Amino acid sequence: MMRKVIIFPVFLFLLFSSIYAQRRQRTLPFDTSFVRTHYTKHEYMIPMRDGVKLFTAVYTPKDTAKSYPFMMERTCYSVAPYGEDKYPYSLGPSPDFTTEGFIFVYQDVRGKHHSEGNWTEITPFIENKKGAQHDEASDTYDAVDWLIKNIPHNNGKVGVWGISYPGFFATNAALAGHPAIKAVSPQAPVTNWFLGDDTHHNGALFLMDEFDFDYWFANSTNGPNKDKMPPLNAKFSDNYQFYLNMKTVPRANELYYHHLVPFWDTILMHPNYDEWWQARDIRRFMSNVKPATLVVGGFYDAEDQWGAMNTYESIEHKNANNQNTLIMGPWYHGGWASGNMDHLGDIPFGFNTSKWFQKNIQFPFFMHYLKDAPLPHLPEALLYDVGLNQWDSFSEWASKDIVPAKLYFNENNAVTFTPPTATNSYDEYISDPNKPVPYQGGIKADRGVTYMDDDQRFASQRPDVLAFETPVLDSDVTLAGEVAANLYVSVSGTDADFIVKLIDVSPDTASNYRIDNKIVPAGGYQALVRAEVMRGKFRNSFSKPEPFVPNKPTLVKFHVPDVLYTFKKGHKIMLQVQSSWFPLLDMNPQVFEDIYKAKPEDFKKATIRLYHQKDLPSNIQLGILPKDKQHMFEVSN
Missing domain, CATH: 2.60.120.260 (Galactose-binding domain-like)
Structure with a gap:
């Protein structure tokens, strides 16, 4: 039986469910009543330096007898549910954060969903910004500065995390320069879309992923073509035959997109690694990272394994005194945020590697830097050997012992x-x-x-x-x-x-x-x-x-x-x-x-x-x- 694919295939389900698994899935040990009982939700339009306002949902603990640090995620994938009476199932990177108690902040980035402004793909970082000049780093700075000054019962410390595109925003948070940002975890961060992440690998277009993602993403933006987007009338049960019939990359516009998908056309205009792509390589600007960083990736990440490895390497080489840690597990894209990763496909891992990471690495990392909790032994690099099904620790990666x-x-x-x-x-x-x-x-x-x-x-x-x-x-x-x-x-x-x-x-x-x-x-x-x-x-x-x-x-x-x-x-x-x-x-x-x-x-x-x-x-x-x-x-x- 043929089925209609409305550009939300399994890969996109996995992408977004993994990114938001920790606060969306019903398999978590909470329903919305836990969050509703223990947190108060407020929604704000936070002003940036150029006057644009960004939609921000803030969940504050109802227990006001003590102060709390912020846990922040900035995203282009929506901070739903919208409405101060609407609550998610869980908050933070994993359920441990929900029960511990933080001030949780979720922000729609510029030009996306309920935020004002114009959206740009992988916004280039601007060095030595002047006046109203802005980028994702400055938007993070401005948001954090407003939160510290306006949200009561905060302890003046901010942690930031994000997976995939939100991982790119987390990297920008590490470059924002606000003294309140103490710990950042870029996870599978988008880093370079021509050399190794998502869109291209070594200049070769990842056709299937990009064809799906670009259409969906164009429909989720505040851009001028949003209301013009027709249904993508692509019906197939065999992806191999579907793309073989399409024959060439340009025919995607002829048959389906009709030049209403901006980033697809942008890709076609930049077939080589030109100045447009080079300006979006955030590794060039990694020389002033102050917060502690926990870079996370998966060896079986089809989208952004390159980004994780290269973000870690750039921070490591350009910031001699930074506390920078690399975690590479046996995970698909965002698998470390899932409820259970004890295998992938036919390959067993022997235990629930994602839950172990959440409890023993990610949670203690943020607890230490945001709440002054003791930090258990955390090596410089922790990588999973699937051949032996064990974690191996290193004082650096790649180790001089190799x-x-x-x-x-x-x-x-x-x-x-x-x-x-x-x-x-x-x-x-x-x-x-x-x-x-x-x-x-x-x-x-x-x-x-x-x-x-x-x-x-x-x-x-x-x-x-x-x-x-x-x-x-x-x-x-x-x-x-x-x-x-x-x-x-x-x-x-x-x-x-x-x-x-x-x-x-x-x-x-x-x-x-x-x-x-x-x-x-x-x-x-x-x-x-x-x-x-x-x-x-x-x-x-x-x-x-x-x-x-x-x-x-x-x-x-x-x-x-x-x-x-x-x-x-x-x-x-x-x-x-x-x-x-x-x-x-x-x-x-x-x-x-x-x-x-x-x-x-x-x-x-x-x-x-x-x-x-x-x-x-x-x-x-x-x-x-x-x-x-x-x-x-x-x-x-």
Whole structure:
């Protein structure tokens, strides 16, 4: 049965439910009566320095015998429910905050929902603001300043948190410079939409996510086209076939958007990493972070894993004395805010990792900096090793204890830790835009979240996917740290994409197990550990793309998300290489051009070669964490 998708697919449900899980879901141990009984709600229009007023909902404890710090979230996704007689189910990042007692503040950012002003995407940070100049950092400053002066029974301290786009606003709070802001937690923060977050990865458009999100978001803004937006008459149960039928990115306007979705058109106007994108890279301005920061991300976050890692790194490198902590768990986007993350897809984690994080890391962090509670031992970096199902702590990330290593592609589909010795060795495949490699096996209507650790056997069976693997490991191997792909390739056309996957192959003798009332066929399971794409024309510069010289061996080098993962004894390490990942990514026509202007007839088959010979040693550069350098972080509930 065909169904109508009104741009609120599973991925958006997960995005917004994870962001607001802590105060929206009925599975929480409260109904609205708890919040209503213990808190008084007021709504304010708080003035900014340029006269624009921002809608703000404030929930203050009814017990006024003591003073309280603020917990603040600024969002473009609505601070509903609206009305001083309307209450949410819970307040703050997790239920612990609701019962503890804070002054909770939720603010619609400029130009969104009930706030005044004009909305702009990933508003650029302005250094040395003068007069009425404003950005998200100054709006945060002005809001905090008003709250401190006008809300009674506050203790003069403010904590800020946010997931995804609200994570971007949290990062801006860390840059706001208001002395009352003591602790900030950017969680999966939007950081750079061309290099690694949401919209693009290494210049390649994340088609399926962007097509869905842009339409929904255009309908939620106060912009001039809001009342003109027609229903998106997209009916499909098979996302692969739907986007294949759409054929090109420009046809989204022709068939569906009709130039009424502003950000989609903005993307089409900026196909390269130009000044527009560069101005929105907030990492450039991270040199004056004063509050303590808790940066949170998920290794299986399909949207903003890049943002979490790079926000932490930028704060760390530019603020020598800042208390900056990184948490990377086994989570999809916002999964750490959910009620239970003891598994993702077919992969079990052994315990409820999200609840543990909420109680043992997030809550104590804010309690310490806002209420002077003792801070339990909190390492500089705490990362989850899914291979061993354990937390590992580090005094820094990436740790100096990591030993540099390379996984080399080799003859006979082998992966080795030693360079190839052959003088004329390569594998090749034909990349056909009319038959791209799917991102996940089976028929899917919505993108979902499980593809990040899903079984890759569906891809290994395709002739346009190269699969290489080690022999069976005779001991555990923990791969750790930064990851870089160094691929020596040739292309019969003038452009191509390159997707690299790092995969854990279970023994054929592994026993099946049950998860979510499903029997998982564990023998030979190929669990995705990390994956990333590089749009080939950006291999030397994201600002100035270059064509390939047909059939000439060329180095394509790019970063893959950081790894901490133990491949157990008896398992194998697999590497896969392919040139499409559809419809997660838009299809490269494999002809050098502005892809956002490509016509259906521009898309051509291409022969791709991956070289693994002495002078062209394709490899994945990473590191090995020795067993005696691992620091298991004890978990107690």
